[in-house]
Amino acid sequence: MNDIRKKLQEEITVLEHELRTELPKEILTARAHGDLSENAEYHAAKERQGLVNARLNKLRQRVAELAMIDFTKIPHGKAGLGSEVTVLDTGKDEEVTYNLVMSEDADAGKNMISTTSPIGRALLGKTVGDTVKVTSPGGTKELEIVTLRTVHDLAATD
Missing domain, CATH: 3.10.50.30 (Transcription elongation factor, GreA/GreB, C-terminal domain)
Known part of the structure; x- marks a missing residue:
C-alpha cells in the first residue's frame, strides 16, 4: 500500500509543480501575444490547467481513500x-x-x-x-x- 501512496504522491508533486509554476508562465506568455479570443496557445494552456486540476483532485481523493483502509479489518x-x-x-x-x-x-x-x-x-x-x-x-x-x-x-x- 505504501508503494501506491508513494506513486500517487509523486504524481501529485509533478502536477502541482506544473499547475503552480509552468502553466502560469505559459498563460502569461500567451496573454502577451494579444487577442485572447483567437489565441490557441492561451486556450491550450487554460485547457491543460483544467485537466491538471481535475487529475489532482482525483489523486488527492484516492490518497484520502487509501488512508482510510483499515488493515485490521x-x-x-x-x-x-x-x-x-x-x-x-x-x-x-x-x-x-x-x-x-x-x-x-x-x-x-x-x-x-x-x-x-x-x-x-x-x-x-x-x-x-x-x-x-x-x-x-x-x-x-x-x-x-x-x-x-x-x-x-x-x-x-x-
Missing part, C-alpha cells in the same frame, strides 16, 4: 486485499498465483489482479479448498484455491 485466513492466492484452473489443470491488489497496481502480465476484476471479486473472502466460477470475456473458468497467504501472513514474513 482485512480477514485472516480468507482472500482479501494484499493476498497471494494460488489457484488451480480445473479446466486447464494449471496452477496460477495471483496477487490481489488495488486497481492502481493491477498488472495482468505480473498476475497482479484488482480486487474489482472478475477473478479478484470471485476470490475475495474465500479460503483454501474453495472453488469459484469466474465468467470473463474468455468464458467461464473454475478455480480451486490451493494456497493462500493473506496480507497479514506476508507482513509477518517481511
Whole structure:
C-alpha cells in the first residue's frame, strides 16, 4: 500500500509543480501575444490547467481513500486485499498465483489482479479448498484455491 501512496504522491508533486509554476508562465506568455479570443496557445494552456486540476483532485481523493483502509479489518485466513492466492484452473489443470491488489497496481502480465476484476471479486473472502466460477470475456473458468497467504501472513514474513 505504501508503494501506491508513494506513486500517487509523486504524481501529485509533478502536477502541482506544473499547475503552480509552468502553466502560469505559459498563460502569461500567451496573454502577451494579444487577442485572447483567437489565441490557441492561451486556450491550450487554460485547457491543460483544467485537466491538471481535475487529475489532482482525483489523486488527492484516492490518497484520502487509501488512508482510510483499515488493515485490521482485512480477514485472516480468507482472500482479501494484499493476498497471494494460488489457484488451480480445473479446466486447464494449471496452477496460477495471483496477487490481489488495488486497481492502481493491477498488472495482468505480473498476475497482479484488482480486487474489482472478475477473478479478484470471485476470490475475495474465500479460503483454501474453495472453488469459484469466474465468467470473463474468455468464458467461464473454475478455480480451486490451493494456497493462500493473506496480507497479514506476508507482513509477518517481511
